Amino acid sequence: MNLSVGMINKIVDYIAFHALTQPQKVALICHGEKLTYMELYDEIKSYALRFSQQGIVKGQTYLFKFHADRSCIVTYFALHQIGAIAVPLEKSLPNEKIGELESRISKHGPFIINDVADILFTTGTTGVSKGVIISHDTILADAENLADAQGFTSETVFLICGPLNHIGSLSKMYPTFMMGGTVIIIDGIKNLDNFYEALDYPSYKLATFLVPSSIRMLLLFSKDRLVEYKDKIDFIETGAAAISHSDMLALCKILPNTRIYNTYASTETGIISTYNFNDGNCVPGCLGRPMKNSGISITEKGNIACSGRTLMSGYVDMDLDKSVIKDNVLVTSDLGYLDEEGMLHLTGREDDVINVGGLKVEPSEVEDVVMAFPGIKDCICIAVPHSITDNTLKLLVVFEKGVVLDKKRMARFIATKLESYKVPLLYEQVDSIKRTFNGKLDRKAFRTQKREL
Amino acid sequence: MKERIKFLLEDALPLVDFDTDFLFNELDSLGIASILMILSEEYKINLDGKDVTPRNFKSLDSLVSMVQNKLDNNK
Numbered sequence: 001m002n003l004s005v006g007m008i009n010k011i012v013d014y015i016a017f018h019a020l021t022q023p024q025k026v027a028l029i030c031h032g033e034k035l036t037y038m039e040l041y042d043e044i045k046s047y048a049l050r051f052s053q054q055g056i057v058k059g060q061t062y063l064f065k066f067h068a069d070r071s072c073i074v075t076y077f078a079l080h081q082i083g084a085i086a087v088p089l090e091k092s093l094p095n096e097k098i099g100e101l102e103s104r105i106s107k108h109g110p111f112i113i114n115d116v117a118d119i120l121f122t123t124g125t126t127g128v129s130k131g132v133i134i135s136h137d138t139i140l141a142d143a144e145n146l147a148d149a150q151g152f153t154s155e156t157v158f159l160i161c162g163p164l165n166h167i168g169s170l171s172k173m174y175p176t177f178m179m180g181g182t183v184i185i186i187d188g189i190k191n192l193d194n195f196y197e198a199l200d201y202p203s204y205k206l207a208t209f210l211v212p213s214s215i216r217m218l219l220l221f222s223k224d225r226l227v228e229y230k231d232k233i234d235f236i237e238t239g240a241a242a243i244s245h246s247d248m249l250a251l252c253k254i255l256p257n258t259r260i261y262n263t264y265a266s267t268e269t270g271i272i273s274t275y276n277f278n279d280g281n282c283v284p285g286c287l288g289r290p291m292k293n294s295g296i297s298i299t300e301k302g303n304i305a306c307s308g309r310t311l312m313s314g315y316v317d318m319d320l321d322k323s324v325i326k327d328n329v330l331v332t333s334d335l336g337y338l339d340e341e342g343m344l345h346l347t348g349r350e351d352d353v354i355n356v357g358g359l360k361v362e363p364s365e366v367e368d369v370v371m372a373f374p375g376i377k378d379c380i381c382i383a384v385p386h387s388i389t390d391n392t393l394k395l396l397v398v399f400e401k402g403v404v405l406d407k408k409r410m411a412r413f414i415a416t417k418l419e420s421y422k423v424p425l426l427y428e429q430v431d432s433i434k435r436t437f438n439g440k441l442d443r444k445a446f447r448t449q450k451r452e453l
Numbered sequence: 454m455k456e457r458i459k460f461l462l463e464d465a466l467p468l469v470d471f472d473t474d475f476l477f478n479e480l481d482s483l484g485i486a487s488i489l490m491i492l493s494e495e496y497k498i499n500l501d502g503k504d505v506t507p508r509n510f511k512s513l514d515s516l517v518s519m520v521q522n523k524l525d526n527n528k
Contacts, residue, residue, distance in 0.1 A: 188482050388486050420468060
């Protein structure tokens with residue numbers, strides 16, 4: 001097989017390239033099992049052949065729950081190899097929801113946009129998850145952005161410990177495989193021994209992505225152990241939610257020689273900007289300058305608008321697409337400003353989306369599910385402070401006369417319809433829920449009261 | 454103590470089945486962190502990442518034993 005870098009159009013082409021040029025280099029470590037580039041690519045080809053034999057063709061979608069295992073990673077790249085469209089889903093997504101998503105994708109009709117790689121379902125401001133269409137060129141642009149701005153090299157050993165259907169973790173495979181580095185996958189950080197064993201890998205170019213709540217957990221429960229890796233960790237990226245300044249300072253103190261990036265990214269915009277806050281200044285809320293394939297502007301209303309190759313191709317629900325991308329500029333619901341040095345700062349959001357430890361939840365999606373619970377008259381899902389995730393979900397419910405809240409039953413009912421991170425942790429039965437003069441839930445009133453709850 | 458711990462943890466983590474012997478598998482990192490914080494606060498004991506082992510988090514009974522051991526060591 002002849003393959004040069006100039007012929008590369010997808011990340012899987014880079015894996016093929018490295019399988020030729022450095023076949024014995026370790027590409028992937030999953031639950032302790034090592035795969036070289038040659039072994040990884042052979043496995044991808046084998047899966048690709050099997051998919052083809054099953055009748056999966058170019059442009060066809062394939063939905064699967066993206067568990068932190070080797071089989072799912074190989075599946076993802078094998079689908080790309082044959083030109084099929086990967087639809088990786090959250091592992092806790094109830095099975096009945098998968099059929100719903102399949103039906104929405106099939107209503108979209110054939111994907112006429114060339115080069116579609118993925119459909120990633122993300123939080124929707126309409127209360128319905130949105131299917132974001134991502135092209136291979138977008139993925140390559142994200143990979144180039146990260147490699148250029150954060151210094152991925154062939155020596156990088158990137159530890160992925162977050163959900164792989166989420167852009168935060170998924171996108172880290174791209175620059176690592178592009179540069180010929182090594183990806184280590186572990187299933188979350190609940191078992192800290194697994195996390196630190198992964199960091200024991202013989203390399204001084206370790207890197208990882210940690211959402212702010214994971215950083216807080218490490219600082220709270222294993223600060224002393226993290227210090228031991230100060231000379232091994234080359235860089236850490238955080239993002240998906242705001243990190244507190246105290247956690248930023250604490251992390252810089254523990255890891256004085258590590259580059260620690262705060263990144264602005266979303267499924268729709270791709271990876272846009274990044275800031276190494278271990279620069280001696282540790283500017284709170286700063287997200288840095290746009291990366292090489294991206295542009296940032298601020299609208300008159302203060303919304304962050306993004307442009308460049310990393311933008312999505314559209315939504316599976318095309319009507320929504322028209323409202324957010326105009327003239328190749330995507331206007332987000334995030335509010336922010338650019339300082340005199342061109343650095344982006346985030347100040348808040350204009351919609352009702354609640355960020356729970358880096359995972360975004362549209363409260364109306366939860367409320368729509370709860371309204372189907374027997375005996376419910378009204379409800380509202382609100383954000384309340386949480387010591388680790390910053391925010392957590394609280395559900396206020398009004399029942400018909402005589403019905404009493406059974407918190408556990410309610411939580412389990414919601415979990416049959418939604419991913420587990422969308423299930424509120426806190427519940428309260430109330431007599432009524434405040435609404436505006438035209439009958440809509442008065443979310444602003446609950447926002448101002450939330451500190452008192 | 455067992456009933457009190459069960460009450461506190463079920464209240465904080467309504468989706469988790471605390472009657473199982475596979476508790477560690479049921480929990481995510483946030484669940485683990487919540488348990489450490491709740492038990493530390495309730496019993497004024499020091500729990501950290503080193504206490505997070507599959508053995509300590511196997512079941513409600515093993516969590517009770519972990520707390521009891523910490524309390525005994527504090528005496």
